[in-house]
Amino acid sequence: MDAGSSSAHEAVGPPSFGEARGRRQKARAAGLDPDYWYAVAYDKAVAPGRSVEVRFWDRSIALYRGRDGVLRALENRCAHRQLALTLGEVTGCHLTCTYHGWTYDGDGRVVHYAHDLFGRPRPEVRIRSYPVTSRYGLIWIFPGDPRLAGQRGVPHLPELDGGSAWTRMDLSYDWSAHHSVVLENFNDLAHEYLHRKYQAFWDARLADHASSGDTVRTRYHVSIGNKPVVGWILRHVQLKAEVIEMTYDYPYQLTEVGDRIRFRAFFLPTSPTTTRVFIVLSCQLTSFHCGPVRFGVPRPLARALTGVSRSVLLDRVFSQDGAAVTWEQSGYEAHHDAPSLELNPSMALFQDLIIRKWADTLSRPPVRTPRNGRAPTPETDSGR
Ligand code: FES
């Protein structure tokens, strides 16, 4: 096998999905299906009266919370001169453009013009709005066909429900890499070498990998927690972590370490080369063992232990992952024609799923984004 890269296309840049040759090029050009709910921000990050820009595959969306506390999401452009609405201000339950003061309601209709209409009738103007909701401390947007938003629920996280909810920790990152590069980082434990300094896990052996419908499941046998602090915690709370099971239920990632630690990862493809990742880590810490003595673990102690794990291990490990996927992305952009020398057989399952779902997305009716300020219809505006 020739592992060298060709030089003929190096200056050209990676191919589009339609032009891509081979599985890896296709996967690296694929978007994510907009007909799902995507986590875009933390609930607490958008206070009443605030707006923030969020992005889905290069689409800019103005997310704001009215003074009434209700979240709303609009296409982030004023229909008048195309300024970003997030430059403006929240006025009551509406969002007002900063330039001439056109005011949009949560459905995207202009409900007030802050200037003379020059004797013309009041124009009926509407931009696109998006279904938006809040759950598990995250704000979710449905960028696709709004008619499907009710059928496709926000993912259910049973470990966070009710009075016996597990101890939770949130981590979030903006990484300069395509979402498939990030997905592969989460699911390919062959990269234990990257974390050799921390020995987050080592000796990973792929035990199973299978694909069914829109789901890929993999299972690894691993050793975990070799370093003093984390190893001490794992031993004393008797967390067994010899098996890591991963379920990618498109487009959501679940990693289960033993039966009492779960990582959920929600990937937001902000652009073809950048991804925001929300990680919800939860663990069930019920008892602490000191020799033969066993204590119940009160919630504050559980939170303190997960906090320690975060600062001594998780933040550092994910920072290494962020650097690695960024390097991989720039490596791919420079050498996209180099042969893909992938040894892990499960990687093909993830790439095939990403490719198939994006091909399905593109096969649906074409999108007509409103350019003249008139309201989109569900039939013509499927959100791609
Ligand atoms: S550009 Fe927004 S009101 Fe004129």
Ligand SMILES: [Fe+2]
């Ligand atoms: Fe990693």
